[in-house]
Amino acid sequence: xxxxxxxxxxxxxxxxxxxxxxxxxxxxxxxxxxxxxxxxxxxxxxxxxxxxxxxxxxxxxxxxxxxxxxxxxxxxxxxxxxxxxxxxxxxxxxxxxxxxxxxxxxxxxxxxxxxxxxxxxxxxxxxxxxxxxxxxxxxxxxxxxxxxxxxxxxxxxxxxxxxxxxxxxxxxxxxxxxxxxxxxxxxxxxxxxxxxxxxxxxxxxxxxxxxxxxxxxxxxxxxxxxxxxxxxxxxxxxxxxxxxxxxxxxxxxxxxxxxxxxxxxxxxxxxxxxxxxxxxxxxxxxxxxxxxxxxxxxxxxxxxxxxxxxxxxxxxxxxxxxxxxxxxxxxxxxxxxxxxxxxxxxxxxxxxxxxxxxxxxxxxxxxxxxxxxxxxxxxxxxxxxxxxxxxxxxxxxxxxxxxxxxxxxxxxxxxxxxxxxx
Amino acid sequence: xxxxxxxxxxxxxxxxxxxxxxxxxxxxxxxxxxxxxxxxxxxxxxxxxxxxxxxxxxxxxxxxxxxxxxxxxxxxxxxxxxxxxxxxxxxxxxxxxxxxxxxxxxxxxxxxxxxxxxxxxxxxxxxxxxxxxxxxxxxxxxxxxxxxxxxxxxxxxxxxxxxxxxxxxxxxxxxxxxxxxxxxxxxxxxxxxxxxxxxxxxxxxxxxxxxxxxxxxxxxxxxxxxxxxxxxxxxxxxxxxxxxxxxxxxxxxxxxxxxxxxxxxxxxxxxxxxxxxxxxxxxxxxx
Numbered sequence: 026x027x028x029x030x031x032x033x034x035x036x037x038x039x040x041x042x043x044x045x046x047x048x049x050x051x052x053x054x055x056x057x058x059x060x061x062x063x064x065x066x067x068x069x070x071x072x073x074x075x076x077x078x079x080x081x082x083x084x085x086x087x088x089x090x091x092x093x094x095x096x097x098x099x100x101x102x103x104x105x106x107x108x109x110x111x112x113x114x115x116x117x118x119x120x121x122x123x124x125x126x127x128x129x130x131x132x133x134x135x136x137x138x139x140x141x142x143x144x145x146x147x148x149x150x151x152x153x154x155x156x157x158x159x160x161x162x163x164x165x166x167x168x169x170x171x172x173x174x175x176x177x178x179x180x181x182x183x184x185x186x187x188x189x190x191x192x193x194x195x196x197x198x199x200x201x202x203x204x205x206x207x208x209x210x211x212x213x214x215x216x217x218x219x220x221x222x223x224x225x226x227x228x229x230x231x232x233x234x235x236x237x238x239x240x241x242x243x244x245x246x247x248x249x250x251x252x253x254x255x256x257x258x259x260x261x262x263x264x265x266x267x268x269x270x271x272x273x274x275x276x277x278x279x280x281x282x283x284x285x286x287x288x289x290x291x292x293x294x295x296x297x298x299x300x301x302x303x304x305x306x307x308x309x310x311x312x313x314x315x316x317x318x319x320x321x322x323x324x325x326x327x328x329x330x331x332x333x334x335x336x337x338x339x340x341x342x343x344x345x346x347x348x349x350x351x352x353x354x355x356x357x358x359x360x361x362x363x364x365x366x367x368x369x370x371x372x373x374x375x376x377x378x379x380x381x382x383x384x385x386x387x388x389x390x391x392x393x394x395x396x397x398x399x400x401x402x403x404x405x406x407x408x409x410x411x412x413x414x415x416x417x418x419x420x421x422x423x424x425x426x427x428x429x430x431x432x433x434x435x436x437x438x439x440x441x442x443x444x445x446x447x
Numbered sequence: 448x449x450x451x452x453x454x455x456x457x458x459x460x461x462x463x464x465x466x467x468x469x470x471x472x473x474x475x476x477x478x479x480x481x482x483x484x485x486x487x488x489x490x491x492x493x494x495x496x497x498x499x500x501x502x503x504x505x506x507x508x509x510x511x512x513x514x515x516x517x518x519x520x521x522x523x524x525x526x527x528x529x530x531x532x533x534x535x536x537x538x539x540x541x542x543x544x545x546x547x548x549x550x551x552x553x554x555x556x557x558x559x560x561x562x563x564x565x566x567x568x569x570x571x572x573x574x575x576x577x578x579x580x581x582x583x584x585x586x587x588x589x590x591x592x593x594x595x596x597x598x599x600x601x602x603x604x605x606x607x608x609x610x611x612x613x614x615x616x617x618x619x620x621x622x623x624x625x626x627x628x629x630x631x632x633x634x635x636x637x638x639x640x641x642x643x644x645x646x647x648x649x650x651x652x653x654x655x656x657x658x659x660x661x662x663x664x665x666x667x668x669x670x671x672x673x674x675x676x677x678x679x680x681x682x683x684x685x686x687x688x689x690x691x692x693x694x695x696x697x698x699x700x701x702x703x704x705x706x707x708x709x710x711x712x713x714x715x716x717x718x719x720x721x722x723x724x725x726x727x728x729x730x731x732x733x734x
Contacts, residue, residue, distance in 0.1 A: 140733060141730075142618060143729075
């Protein structure tokens with residue numbers, strides 16, 4: 026009798042597939058081509074939708090969110106991997122890929138089911154909001170390559186290891202490391218948060234959120250052009266750095282070139298993340314001239330001390346009447362310049378309540394920089410060393426390094442190069 | 448007969464697939480229409496009957512154990528009362544989706560002081576298991592709790608009688624299973640349920656068993672609709688039960704919540720969340 030029922034009853038596509046198996050799948054290829062077949066198995070290839078409002082493209086030579094002009098909001102997530110095989114890890118990135126495209130199109134990760142007895146696929150809080158310039162950037166940390174069961178040790182670039190201990194580091198394990206990172210940046214905080222929330226929820230049992238940090242930037246505008254944002258010490262942050270509009274400059278500083286690292290990382294980049302607490306209370310009672318000497322710049326204009334324009338060249342060799350350098354030897358900007366390394370900064374301020382022990386603000390900078398080799402970041406941080414006058418006012422609490430994949434081509438998936446058999 | 452059906456569905460599949468390959472818009476329209484039509488309510492009478500039977504059995508046990516507990520309290524046998532307390536409560540916690548459907552009885556039996564305070568009520572309105580829990584573990588006495596005990600037994604019996612009359616629908620089972628896990632996530636894993644006795648792991652285990660029973664009742668239907676979901680649920684229940692087993696005290700019970708480390712509770716919470724996601728998909732049995 027069951028057969029009769031089947032015959033009469035409309036059955037779902039999933040049931041049909043199960044009942045008919047490979048025969049039907051074969052028929053499907055003939056009937057509708059490969060795209061149709063992928064649709065049938067739920068591995069839909071999603072495409073960038075050019076008509077989406079305020080949209081950044083997902084597909085391309087490089088991942089979005091690296092040289093994309095920095096947005097006003099970030100939600101950064103560092104994840105611990107729970108899956109126990111390379112196959113499952115690969116499937117995770119395959120699962121995330123169409124979701125990432127949809128999210129960056131400003132679409133929910135899945136349509137509503139007509140069955141009201143199951144939860145919605147998408148958590149829904151971005152409903153009615155547009156793509157809001159969302160970018161999603163995926164990377165892998167050194168600890169992922171330590172997991173023997175994943176069998177990735179042969180693919181590990183030798184430079185992908187935990188950042189060294191720097192003087193005055195006070196790292197909290199709760200904000201340090203991670204197997205995978207996802208950086209979600211958008212012009213809207215809820216869009217950024219929604220993206221991470223949905224990617225993690227869809228990966229339940231496969232990854233676990235290790236730590237996360239929300240951050241923000243605010244841009245003064247002049248003639249409708251965004252100017253350099255200020256950090257919570259009120260100084261302009263991100264004035265100098267390689268020109269993101271110059272392909273050459275980016276190839277020199279940011280993008281791993283063929284032959285420079287493991288092949289899978291060509292077109293990718295290293296992301297250094299530092300959660301830097303800024304002691305606002307002590308900073309705010311520091312004399313203005315002292316604050317300016319700490320950075321080596323004027324607070325109001327961002328210009329080098331003694332000069333007028335934010336982008337004026339730093340007069341590192343100039344001395345004052347008493348023979349002292351105008352830009353103090355222990356100033357932050359001088360020490361950074363002296364490292365002679367180029368990094369592409371993409372930082373955000375954060376404010377996360379209070380410090381347990383002191384009641385002081387837990388606020389500061391979620392420093393993020395991209396470079397083709399971690400050594401670029403390390404050189405600058407070493408140059409600061411103990412000398413940096415800014416050390417008095419900041420404490421590095423969190424740290425992580427990730428190798429961010431190259432861009433994704435249509436039909437491929439995030440991180441494919443890492444899983445390809447060489 | 449079998450080959451006929453196979454041929455028929457094979458043909459049908461071919462048609463549907465070639466139809467949706469043509470262009471994407473049609474594809475979406477077809478899918479939506481199809482899934483709406485496919486939702487023909489499955490007959491779940493057998494399953495709901497089985498669940499009601501389970502709930503009644505639990506209630507019978509609950510009344511019996513509550514009777515023992517109440518006797519121990521009234522006779523001043525503190526140690527006996529303490530030993531029975533977490534075990535008797537497990538019968539209640541397993542069938543909580545049903546107990547909860549009686550808005551007045553559930554709080555009379557199971558309210559925590561914090562729940563009353565949330566509603567602007569005071570200690571004088573507090574009754575039930577947790578009030579006696581306070582007596583046993585904080586005041587270290589049963590004196591003065593005799594009336595509370597009598598009332599508790601009355602309420603337990605009334606609950607048993609009323610469960611008999613409950614109309615159990617599949618929706619109650621589906622939301623009930625998820626609610627049981629949510630209870631674990633929000634109050635058991637934090638140690639807020641048994642704030643004085645710290646016997647939270649008993650309630651934890653009972654809630655999980657209650658959800659697992661619902662899964663078992665639906666298992667055959669789920670297997671038909673989505674075999675992967677059934678496997679996933681089996682594995683996730685087994686992981687969580689395995690973790691809980693690590694905290695058994697070797698005497699048929701569980702260690703105190705206070706002995707759990709932060710890492711322990713985090714592991715348990717993760718396992719609960721990882722079970723909760725597929726568990727929330729059990730609603731496909733309604734399709």
